[in-house]
Amino acid sequence: MVVVEQCRQDCLDNGNNKKAIQEADKVLKKKKDLQCAKVLKALALLRLGQHDESSVLLKDIHAQNPTDEATLQAMSICYREVYKLKLIADLYENAHKRRLDNEDILSSLFMAYVRLGDYKKQQQTAMTLHRLQPQKNPYYFWAVMSIVMQGHQDEKLAHGMFLPLAERMTKKYIDEEKITAEAEVQIYLIILELLEKWEDALKVVEGSLGAKLTSEFNFRGNKTADLYAKLERWPQVNREYKKLLKDSPDHWNNWQDYIRSCLHLVEDSWTPDKDSEEDIDYTEDMAATFIQETIKQCEGGRPQRGPYLAQLELIRQMKEKNRWKTDHAESEQFGDPLQLILRYYDLFGDKPCCFEDMKTFTKLLTEDKETKVKQMQRHITLLQLMRYMGYYDKQSTEGRLILVKEYIQRYHHGLSYGKELLSTDLQYCDNYLLLAVLLLLDIWRESKNDSLVWQAIVQLEKGIKNSRSNFHMKLILMRLYCIMGAYGPCHTVYESMEVKHVMNDTLGHTIANHVGRLGHFVAACAMYGTMLRFFAVNHKETAEYLIASYKYGSFNKIHEFVKFRERLQKSLQYSSAMTESMLLDLVLETSNHLSTEQMVIYMEIDPEKEKNEYDDLCDNRDFSVMESWEPHSRCRLEEAKLHSRKEEILWLKVRKLTLRILTASVMVGQQCVKSDSHTNNGIKNDKKPPHEVLTDLLSQLSQHTDSCKEFSTPYQYPVHGPFRTRLCSYLSERHCEAFTDMISNVMYVHHLHDNGLGKTM
Numbered sequence: 001m002v003v004v005e006q007c008r009q010d011c012l013d014n015g016n017n018k019k020a021i022q023e024a025d026k027v028l029k030k031k032k033d034l035q036c037a038k039v040l041k042a043l044a045l046l047r048l049g050q051h052d053e054s055s056v057l058l059k060d061i062h063a064q065n066p067t068d069e070a071t072l073q074a075m076s077i078c079y080r081e082v083y084k085l086k087l088i089a090d091l092y093e094n095a096h097k098r099r100l101d102n103e104d105i106l107s108s109l110f111m112a113y114v115r116l117g118d119y120k121k122q123q124q125t126a127m128t129l130h131r132l133q134p135q136k137n138p139y140y141f142w143a144v145m146s147i148v149m150q151g152h153q154d155e156k157l158a159h160g161m162f163l164p165l166a167e168r169m170t171k172k173y174i175d176e177e178k179i180t181a182e183a184e185v186q187i188y189l190i191i192l193e194l195l196e197k198w199e200d201a202l203k204v205v206e207g208s209l210g211a212k213l214t215s216e217f218n219f220r221g222n223k224t225a226d227l228y229a230k231l232e233r234w235p236q237v238n239r240e241y242k243k244l245l246k247d248s249p250d251h252w253n254n255w256q257d258y259i260r261s262c263l264h265l266v267e268d269s270w271t272p273d274k275d276s277e278e279d280i281d282y283t284e285d286m287a288a289t290f291i292q293e294t295i296k297q298c299e300g301g302r303p304q305r306g307p308y309l310a311q312l313e314l315i316r317q318m319k320e321k322n323r324w325k326t327d328h329a330e331s332e333q334f335g336d337p338l339q340l341i342l343r344y345y346d347l348f349g350d351k352p353c354c355f356e357d358m359k360t361f362t363k364l365l366t367e368d369k370e371t372k373v374k375q376m377q378r379h380i381t382l383l384q385l386m387r388y389m390g391y392y393d394k395q396s397t398e399g400r401l402i403l404v405k406e407y408i409q410r411y412h413h414g415l416s417y418g419k420e421l422l423s424t425d426l427q428y429c430d431n432y433l434l435l436a437v438l439l440l441l442d443i444w445r446e447s448k449n450d451s452l453v454w455q456a457i458v459q460l461e462k463g464i465k466n467s468r469s470n471f472h473m474k475l476i477l478m479r480l481y482c483i484m485g486a487y488g489p490c491h492t493v494y495e496s497m498e499v500k501h502v503m504n505d506t507l508g509h510t511i512a513n514h515v516g517r518l519g520h521f522v523a524a525c526a527m528y529g530t531m532l533r534f535f536a537v538n539h540k541e542t543a544e545y546l547i548a549s550y551k552y553g554s555f556n557k558i559h560e561f562v563k564f565r566e567r568l569q570k571s572l573q574y575s576s577a578m579t580e581s582m583l584l585d586l587v588l589e590t591s592n593h594l595s596t597e598q599m600v601i602y603m604e605i606d607p608e609k610e611k612n613e614y615d616d617l618c619d620n621r622d623f624s625v626m627e628s629w630e631p632h633s634r635c636r637l638e639e640a641k642l643h644s645r646k647e648e649i650l651w652l653k654v655r656k657l658t659l660r661i662l663t664a665s666v667m668v669g670q671q672c673v674k675s676d677s678h679t680n681n682g683i684k685n686d687k688k689p690p691h692e693v694l695t696d697l698l699s700q701l702s703q704h705t706d707s708c709k710e711f712s713t714p715y716q717y718p719v720h721g722p723f724r725t726r727l728c729s730y731l732s733e734r735h736c737e738a739f740t741d742m743i744s745n746v747m748y749v750h751h752l753h754d755n756g757l758g759k760t761m
Contacts, residue, residue: 012044020044035066039074046078054078062087065094069104076108080540088112089121103132110142114550115543117562119153122146137173138553141184144169145555148191152562159195167191174209182212183553189223190556198230218244222254229257235270237261238280242290249294250306259314262287263321284323287314288333305357308344311335312361319364337364349378355629359388376414380431383407390631392439397446400439407436408459415466427467433459434472438629453480464493471497475626478510487511487518504534505573506622512577521584528581535574539565572617572648579655586662593669600666607664608693614653619645650708657701664694 011020024041027034042057058078066072072095079087092109099105110125126143133139147166151158170188173179179188185204192201204210205223213220225240241258245251258281265282272280281287291314294307315337318324328334341361348354354377362385386392392400414429421427437456444452460477464470474497478490490511499507508531515524542565549557568574582603590596623641667690688696 012040012047017044017047021048035061035064035071036068036074039071039078043074043078043081046081051082062091065098066091067095067099067102067105072105072108076112083536083540085112085115085540085543089116089118101132103129106132111547111550114546115540117543119146119149123150137178137180137184138551140169140173141187141553141555142550144191145187145550145558148187148194148555149558149562151194152559163191163195167195179209179212181553182215183555185209185212186553187555190559198227202227202231218247225254225257229261232264234261234264234268235272235278235280235282238265238282239278242279242281245294245306249298250304252306252309255306255310256313259287259310259317263317263323266323267321284314284318284328285333292333303347305344305348305353308340308347309357311340312337312344312364315340315364316361337361341365345378345381349381351377354381355384358385362389365389376410376417376428380429380435383435384431384629387435387438387629388631392442393631397443400443404436404439407432407439411436411463418466424469426470430463430467430470430473433463434476435629437476450484453484456480457484464496468496471625472627475510482511482514482518485518487515487520487523490515491520491523501534502568504531505568505571505620507625508573508577509621512573512580516580516584521588524580525584525588528577528584531573531577532581535568535571535577538568542568567618567620570616570618572619572645572652573621575617576648576652576655579652579659583655583659583662586659597666597670600663603663605660605663607660607667607690607697608688610656610660614649617649617652619648647711650704650711653704654701654708657697657704661694661697661701664690664697668694 011017011023021041021044024037024044027037028041031037038057038061042054042061045051045054045057058075061071061075066075072091075091076088079085079091089109089112092105092112095105096102096109106125106129110122110129113119113121113125123143123146126139126146129139130136130143144166147162147169151162151166154162167188170184170191173184174188179185188209189201189204192198192204202224205213205220205227210220213223221240221244225237225244228234228236228240238258238261241254241261244254245258248254262281262284265280266284270282272278272282281290288311291307291310294310298304298307311334315324315328315334318328329336341358341364344358345354348357358381392403395403411429411432414432415427418425418427418429437459440452440456440459444450444456457477457480460473460480463473464477467473474493478493481487481490481493494511497507508527512524512527512531515527542561545561546558549555549561582605585603586596586599590599619641621641621644623637628637670690
């Protein structure tokens with residue numbers, strides 16, 4: 001075993017797989033039945049791409065039902081690499097049957113069920129562990145969390161059975177004073193919150209168990225305030241958030257909740273008892289005074305944005321509730337919104353966050369008020385606000401072209417300030433160029449003069465050379481290339497953004513939706529392959545995070561990981577990439593009819609069944625990554641996202657039906673040399689004949705394209721929103737004719753089959 005362990009450390013861990021095989025063979029010559037050596041050899045063969053030889057070795061060892069821990073771990077690694085997670089569970093199930101009292105095997109079996117998401121068996125295994133080691137609390141709470149997750153799986157039974165059971169089990173340990181760790185308190189809070197027992201959860205947080213909640217800064221205080229808000233006890237909410245703000249005056253979310261609680265008290269006309277000494281602000285004046293006092297306390301140190309924004313947020317919420325009056329603006333406590341914005345601008349105008357902070361409060365201003373700027377960054381912030389407030393919409397085409405030239409000149413002048421910046425830093429003046437490009441695109445939309453788009457592309461290409469990390473420029477540049485039908489440069493730009501991991505799902509749509517449409521099939525294959533590898537690895541990695549959560553008691557993260565995994569499994573981008581990849585494989589990886597048949601068999605597509613539940617698909621595309629300076633009066637991003645999601649799903653259905661039609665067509669050819677009604681052993685086959693399936697699919701596709709007529713003309717998406725032309729292109733007259741020809745060709749195959757001529761094909 002020492003030699004085997006040395007083989008693993010010296011060879012496999014260092015990637016020297018050939019030497020690992022040689023070392024394993026040396027050991028096997030001396031001990032031919034040594035299971036661990038065989039498994040390490042199988043692992044090395046697997047990593048060398050010799051899957052068949054590796055599989056034979058693993059099957060042989062698996063059938064022997066090994067119990068040695070090193071062998072089991074090595075086989076688990078093999079099965080994880082080929083994504084055969086069920087075999088890991090089967091492996092440890094067999095080992096447990098032979099060694100019923102082995103804690104390590106049982107623990108590994110539990111984690112195998114975590115990978116599979118089998119919450120029922122998780123619960124059973126955890127309880128077996130608990131009976132084996134009753135003094136170890138984690139095993140008991142693994143079982144409790146597994147019951148909670150069964151409720152996540154079946155919402156109908158969650159409140160009726162699973163969550164109450166989990167609550168009783170946890171309450172038993174509390175009553176017996178067996179709670180020892182923060183994670184155990186956290187899981188109890190998770191259960192109570194899922195049951196919406198806010199009062200009970202509050203008692204836990206404020207009681208002796210709450211003292212164990214120490215891993216996160218101010219967690220106990222934040223949770224207390226949040227639970228009071230759930231119970232709508234606004235005096236206590238106000239008191240708790242006020243305490244938190246005294247400790248952390250820059251916490252923006254707490255300021256919003258504090259102000260909200262104060263205005264609730266105003267609406268309820270609440271006043272404290274005469275003898276009360278609680279520090280509660282129950283009027284707008286008291287809230288304004290507290291904000292002013294906080295600002296004074298922070299003076300002299302590092303400027304904190306929170307209190308200054310809180311002044312504006314108080315006014316905004318008061319206006320929403322129609323409680324803002326003219327005399328408020330003249331008072332020292334509240335102040336005039338313009339003056340407050342100017343003061344904030346003076347303090348933080350040179351910060352990149354200034355625009356995002358201020359745009360929420362621009363509606364507090366009137367249109368005739370102007371702001372003067374002194375420095376370049378402040379000037380840019382002002383220009384962004386001007387665009388956001390619709391200033392440029394009032395300019396003529398000539399006036400906007402003059403501004404384009406001015407902003408480009410300012411951009412080139414501003415480059416002198418960024419000569420010492422690192423290649424990963426953004427140039428200070430980048431937003432001048434972006435504003436110029438956006439103005440060019442505004443004029444292009446009105447004039448339809450494509451030369452303006454090419455001018456914008458040229459400016460963006462220059463901008464990226466000076467600011468290689470500016471993803472905003474790159475996203476707009478890729479969009480413009482796709483609009484102009486020039487995909488070629490997009491790949492280089494996309495690669496420079498280093499899109500990895502979950503960004504394949506959230507940002508992959510930026511060019512994945514256009515690479516095939518623009519005829520770059522080889523590039524499309526590579527791109528979809530990268531995306532699908534991410535989705536394939538995701539389930540495996542998420543399972544490991546779940547395992548770690550159980551091991552280290554991070555029960556509050558389990559729901560997050562499961563929801564994350566489900567969002568990726570139901571991803572619209574995943575389903576689209578899978579379908580497009582299969583269609584491309586049929587085009588690029590087949591050279592004759594026989595290879596096409598083999599490809600269809602490999603894909604395991606059943607044309608008679610539709611696997612997707614289209615309404616359940618998750619649209620995980622991220623459009624917020626591209627900053628929006630569009631005027632709020634015409635920015636309809638949410639509407640555009642809903643329209644785009646519907647369009648994406650309709651297009652996906654077109655592509656899936658096309659794939660199923662092609663598969664059914666191949667099967668019609670295969671059926672010509674087989675019996676229509678019997679399998680090889682003479683048993684009646686209940687499946688519909690392929691030609692009937694094909695006829696039905698053609699009818700579905702025809703009906704579906706008729707239902708897509710509302711998408712026959714392009715939707716006017718905002719620059720930073722979704723972008724699609726495939727469906728409206730498909731519904732154009734030229735493609736409809738091609739679609740009709742395809743139906744005719746396939747129906748001709750029917751005719752040959754029905755007349756017994758298919759066998760000669």
